[in-house]
Amino acid sequence: MLHYSSNKRTMNNLESYPPILRHHHHHHQSPESDPNESNNDLIDDVAQDSGLDPSPVPVIDLECLEQEKEGFEEACKDWGLFRLVNHGIPLTLLKELQEQAKELFSMPYETKHDTCNESASPITYFWGTPALTPTGTALNRGPKNFNWVEGFDVPLGQLSKFQPHLPTLDSIRLLLMEYERHLSRIATTIFKAMIKNLDLNNNNNNNNNMMNHSEECSPSYVSRETGMVRMYRYPPCTDTSIGWGMEVHTDSSVLSILNQDDHVSALQFLKDDQWLTVKPLSNTLIVNLGDMMQAISNDRYKSVQHRVRVNKERERISICYFVFPAEDAVIESPNYKPFTYNQFREQVQQDIKALGYKVGLPRFKHSQHF
Numbered sequence: 001m002l003h004y005s006s007n008k009r010t011m012n013n014l015e016s017y018p019p020i021l022r023h024h025h026h027h028h029q030s031p032e033s034d035p036n037e038s039n040n041d042l043i044d045d046v047a048q049d050s051g052l053d054p055s056p057v058p059v060i061d062l063e064c065l066e067q068e069k070e071g072f073e074e075a076c077k078d079w080g081l082f083r084l085v086n087h088g089i090p091l092t093l094l095k096e097l098q099e100q101a102k103e104l105f106s107m108p109y110e111t112k113h114d115t116c117n118e119s120a121s122p123i124t125y126f127w128g129t130p131a132l133t134p135t136g137t138a139l140n141r142g143p144k145n146f147n148w149v150e151g152f153d154v155p156l157g158q159l160s161k162f163q164p165h166l167p168t169l170d171s172i173r174l175l176l177m178e179y180e181r182h183l184s185r186i187a188t189t190i191f192k193a194m195i196k197n198l199d200l201n202n203n204n205n206n207n208n209n210m211m212n213h214s215e216e217c218s219p220s221y222v223s224r225e226t227g228m229v230r231m232y233r234y235p236p237c238t239d240t241s242i243g244w245g246m247e248v249h250t251d252s253s254v255l256s257i258l259n260q261d262d263h264v265s266a267l268q269f270l271k272d273d274q275w276l277t278v279k280p281l282s283n284t285l286i287v288n289l290g291d292m293m294q295a296i297s298n299d300r301y302k303s304v305q306h307r308v309r310v311n312k313e314r315e316r317i318s319i320c321y322f323v324f325p326a327e328d329a330v331i332e333s334p335n336y337k338p339f340t341y342n343q344f345r346e347q348v349q350q351d352i353k354a355l356g357y358k359v360g361l362p363r364f365k366h367s368q369h370f
């Protein structure tokens with residue numbers, strides 16, 4: 001019985017991949033594959049099994065942001081990425097989301113494609129690139145920039161107004177609404193602590209976007225309405241020279257919070273010119289700082305460069321939450337010309353279309369070097 005269902009799952013899986021992501025899915029090792037690569041995979045797996053975290057990613061306790069201020073500051077300044085513990089999200093919710101996302105992705109490709117192309121659906125389905133237009137269609141960047149990934153784009157502000165026909169998508173919608181409540185709480189807590197450490201309230205008296213006078217965190221820079229979730233599946237690919245699950249980039253968000261598959265390590269980030277791998281560890285979240293946070297902090301904090309490797313044998317699921325400033329929130333800091341997130345996004349889209357890549361923050365600096 002077990003055997004039967006696991007065979008069935010494998011078969012479904014192949015049908016569930018977008019046609020263009022099916023070619024390199026076979027179980028035997030390809031002769032040209034680089035032996036060092038496969039060794040690395042093995043080492044990762046051993047490290048994972050031992051339960052240790054061999055890469056020195058800073059660990060931040062959400063309950064102790066003030067007490068452990070120094071470590072938190074260092075993580076924001078020197079790393080741009082940290083592992084979050086004590087986040088208060090029930091482990092059952094994290095696991096349920098992973099399970100439901102896996103089930104959704106394992107549906108036939110056509111089903112996923114058609115469901116999300118219903119005109120009323122704010123959730124869109126894409127593959128081959130994480131770069132989308134505001135309406136959710138993929139920005140075509142040519143075959144060179146093809147990424148080994150498929151995903152769903154979920155604008156969180158619209159979830160309560162919409163009921164998908166597909167039952168799996170609807171149950172995921174309900175889970176995501178619950179998840180969003182936790183994530184906006186977490187993002188606000190982290191952002192408040194950052195603003196306090198950066199001492200921005202005192203320095204920018206005329207800037208209402210950080211906190212307002214009653215010491216309440218204003219929603220302007222961490223807006224619930226514009227938040228989004230991306231669910232990704234990275235199919236396995238025997239030929240890892242094909243490229244990246246997701247090529248190197250920085251996030252445009254204020255903060256990104258990642259709930260990743262417990263089994264496959266693939267996310268890498270740049271630290272002092274070295275690529276380090278983030279090991280998946282159960283019941284932890286990965287938080288990374290995005291471009292908006294770097295600008296808000298006037299470059300004291302850093303939007304970390306990261307990328308996702310393809311895995312030879314196993315698919316990987318990740319669920320990423322991104323928080324952005326409100327539409328009308330103007331980012332003002334000494335190194336930058338004042339700009340809104342919409343202007344930033346518009347510029348990114350233009351650059352991707354014209355140049356094939358995102359220029360990002362340098363476009364908005366007083367002195368432009370790019």
Ligand SMILES: O=C(O)CCC(=O)C(=O)O
Nearest residue numbers: 230232251267308318320
């Ligand atoms: O899937 C991941 O681990 C990271 C995804 C990512 O970097 C992104 O969506 O910006």
Ligand SMILES: [Fe+2]
Nearest residue numbers: 249250251306
């Ligand atoms: Fe990213």
